[in-house]
Amino acid sequence: xxxxxxxxxxxxxEMLAGFTAAHxxxxxxxxxxGRVVARATPGAKGxxxxxxxxxxxxxxxxxxxxxxxxLDACAIGDVFASxxxxxxxxxxxxxxxxxxxxxxxxxxxxxxxNFDMAGDLVEFEDIRCTTVILADDVASAPKDExxxxxxxxxxxxxxxxxxxxxxxxRDLDEVTRIAQKAADACRSVGAALSPCTVxxxxxxxxxxAEDEMEMGMGIHGEPGVWRDKLRPADxxxxxxMDRLLDDLPIASGDRVSxxxxxxxxxxxxxxxxxxxxxxxxxxxAGATTVMPLVGRYATSMEMTGVSFTLIxxxxxxxxxxxxxxxxxxxxxx
Amino acid sequence: xxxxxxxxxxxxxEMLAGFTAAHxxxxxxxxxxGRVVARATPGAKGxxxxxxxxxxxxxxxxxxxxxxxxLDACAIGDVFASxxxxxxxxxxxxxxxxxxxxxxxxxxxxxxxNFDMAGDLVEFEDIRCTTVILADDVASAPKDExxxxxxxxxxxxxxxxxxxxxxxxRDLDEVTRIAQKAADACRSVGAALSPCTVxxxxxxxxxxAEDEMEMGMGIHGEPGVWRDKLRPADxxxxxxMDRLLDDLPIASGDRVSxxxxxxxxxxxxxxxxxxxxxxxxxxxAGATTVMPLVGRYATSMEMTGVSFTLIxxxxxxxxxxxxxxxxxxxxxx
Numbered sequence: 001x002x003x004x005x006x007x008x009x010x011x012x013x014e015m016l017a018g019f020t021a022a023h024x025x026x027x028x029x030x031x032x033x034g035r036v037v038a039r040a041t042p043g044a045k046g047x048x049x050x051x052x053x054x055x056x057x058x059x060x061x062x063x064x065x066x067x068x069x070x071l072d073a074c075a076i077g078d079v080f081a082s083x084x085x086x087x088x089x090x091x092x093x094x095x096x097x098x099x100x101x102x103x104x105x106x107x108x109x110x111x112x113x114n115f116d117m118a119g120d121l122v123e124f125e126d127i128r129c130t131t132v133i134l135a136d137d138v139a140s141a142p143k144d145e146x147x148x149x150x151x152x153x154x155x156x157x158x159x160x161x162x163x164x165x166x167x168x169x170r171d172l173d174e175v176t177r178i179a180q181k182a183a184d185a186c187r188s189v190g191a192a193l194s195p196c197t198v199x200x201x202x203x204x205x206x207x208x209a210e211d212e213m214e215m216g217m218g219i220h221g222e223p224g225v226w227r228d229k230l231r232p233a234d235x236x237x238x239x240x241m242d243r244l245l246d247d248l249p250i251a252s253g254d255r256v257s258x259x260x261x262x263x264x265x266x267x268x269x270x271x272x273x274x275x276x277x278x279x280x281x282x283x284x285a286g287a288t289t290v291m292p293l294v295g296r297y298a299t300s301m302e303m304t305g306v307s308f309t310l311i312x313x314x315x316x317x318x319x320x321x322x323x324x325x326x327x328x329x330x331x332x333x
Numbered sequence: 334x335x336x337x338x339x340x341x342x343x344x345x346x347e348m349l350a351g352f353t354a355a356h357x358x359x360x361x362x363x364x365x366x367g368r369v370v371a372r373a374t375p376g377a378k379g380x381x382x383x384x385x386x387x388x389x390x391x392x393x394x395x396x397x398x399x400x401x402x403x404l405d406a407c408a409i410g411d412v413f414a415s416x417x418x419x420x421x422x423x424x425x426x427x428x429x430x431x432x433x434x435x436x437x438x439x440x441x442x443x444x445x446x447n448f449d450m451a452g453d454l455v456e457f458e459d460i461r462c463t464t465v466i467l468a469d470d471v472a473s474a475p476k477d478e479x480x481x482x483x484x485x486x487x488x489x490x491x492x493x494x495x496x497x498x499x500x501x502x503r504d505l506d507e508v509t510r511i512a513q514k515a516a517d518a519c520r521s522v523g524a525a526l527s528p529c530t531v532x533x534x535x536x537x538x539x540x541x542a543e544d545e546m547e548m549g550m551g552i553h554g555e556p557g558v559w560r561d562k563l564r565p566a567d568x569x570x571x572x573x574m575d576r577l578l579d580d581l582p583i584a585s586g587d588r589v590s591x592x593x594x595x596x597x598x599x600x601x602x603x604x605x606x607x608x609x610x611x612x613x614x615x616x617x618a619g620a621t622t623v624m625p626l627v628g629r630y631a632t633s634m635e636m637t638g639v640s641f642t643l644i645x646x647x648x649x650x651x652x653x654x655x656x657x658x659x660x661x662x663x664x665x666x
Contacts, residue, residue: 003603004639006606267597302600
């Protein structure tokens with residue numbers, strides 16, 4: 001896969017320069033690290049801050065979801081690499097309006113270590129902070145080891161729901177409880193068809209034959225549950241729904257949302273072909289589908305493949321999911 | 334490039350089934366052809382209708398831009414193939430509220446022939462219709478043969494501006510005049526790095542070496558102006574801006590918008606890297622950049638590459654460009 005770039009070492013900094021230049025109404029660079037993006041218009045005094053962080057290469061995740069009714073700030077690392085503790089601490093400072101900060105991010109070792117250190121860095125700055133970690137990828141560990149699972153596109157739902165709760169004026173304990181409830185209600189599974197290339201590495205994250213796919217592969221190319229010949233769309237969608245519903249059973253009358261997500265290169269046309277099957281499965285289970293999301297919400301640059309994220313909603317989660325939000329990539333009215 | 338699909342002959346119909354199921358608040362299938370998408374909530378009685386049509390495989394173009402302040406209906410063909418005259422006529426019927434219909438589409442022979450025939454089909458149905466054809470691709474013919482140019486992403490601006498004029502209650506002659514002014518004010522140029530595969534053909538639209546790019550290539554793989562080694566992002570952006578500004582000079586004080594568009598697989602990270610150079614060029618010319626668009630607005634499925642579209646604005650065009658619109662792919666508040 002070919003990439004349009006200059007010197008690979010400048011990839012993230014040049015990306016952020018263009019990103020903030022293109023959307024000055026949404027984003028600004030905060031502080032001196034060059035890697036903290038904050039809301040152009042900070043949240044109101046007394047609003048709980050929500051911060052995330054992680055590697056670059058997943059737009060709109062992570063930085064893109066800084067916005068009204070979403071995140072307050074984000075620390076962004078090199079491609080697929082954790083930001084530093086200092087950058088994360090600066091993001092926490094940007095997000096704090098005096099009501100404390102929720103750290104809401106995916107279950108990756110580097111991010112956890114650095115966000116914990118960032119908490120230590122701001123310890124004497126009177127910023128109260130809590131943590132919710134997404135671990136939604138059912139293919140990455142069995143159900144009885146669910147805490148080991150990777151965090152993937154489920155964070156899109158968690159950002160949206162926690163962001164709306166904070167915007168509604170809930171306090172830090174409440175925003176944290178609601179974010180944890182959203183995280184617990186999410187399950188994701190992915191399927192990859194082709195890799196992406198990390199600019200500074202200059203070669204694909206993995207290799208796969210021209211007629212093969214891998215079920216359950218992670219967004220950085222982490223091994224999945226099987227690799228075999230590429231299957232038809234309906235078979236892929238059915239197996240992915242089986243895996244989700246096996247882990248998170250739904251019953252008649254349940255209200256759910258589902259994200260049918262492109263990992264990057266897979267076009268929306270193919271997502272809609274998959275969504276037919278997804279929606280039929282949810283209908284057959286007697287569930288009501290609320291605000292389905294079909295598009296590129298969490299990517300790995302030019303990776304080919306898809307992920308599905310299912311979230312089971314109660315009235316509280318649904319009200320925050322459907323509340324208004326606004327960023328350059330997602331607007332709910 | 335691998336695709337997620339079932340039987341290739343069902344690609345468009347399955348895509349449309351998922352598309353309307355995912356976004357029932359925006360889109361509905363109209364009539365019996367299965368290939369006409371109309372606004373879920375039709376325009377008010379007396380609003381001028383705007384209709385487009387063209388081949389599938391370009392989402393959000395064409396169908397995605399049916400929405401409030403945008404298009405009223407769209408006839409969609411097989412991948413890269415014109416819809417039939419009967420489908421186009423049905424789209425015109427769906428778009429008509431009694432105030433006439435503007436046909437607004439790209440300069441492709443099949444689409445022109447079928448839209449003309451569609452006009453004949455509705456001749457006795459008392460639907461007054463006008464036509465504006467986009468021909469914005471500067472690489473596809475020299476300036477003195479501008480009428481031969483292909484229509485590409487410039488139609489995004491034309492849809493937006495004409496749609497806002499119709500929503501504002503302008504009559505058919507006025508909407509047509511404004512759409513023509515938008516079309517005349519647009520210039521586009523593209524650069525392709527890798528092809529896409531038409532499902533029923535099963536093989537890429539063209540071949541290109543792993544270290545090559547083609548400047549000026551069309552969105553269906555039509556030949557460009559040169560093919561050479563892949564260049565750095567800044568060099569690509571500079572040449573593309575040279576080509577646009579050579580055809581549409583701008584002066585200090587001008588107000589413009591620019592679309593930095595992915596042809597499909599090229600990720601937003603790379604678009605932002607390009608946007609740095611684009612914005613610097615516009616700033617250096619003394620122009621004010623209004624509502625820049627960076628993202629996937631007009632694609633060719635999983636094609637790798639980008640296009641830039643520059644539009645020079647007067648007060649009227651700017652007011653309609655920045656007016657509200659809403660569809661599943663684009664919301665302006």
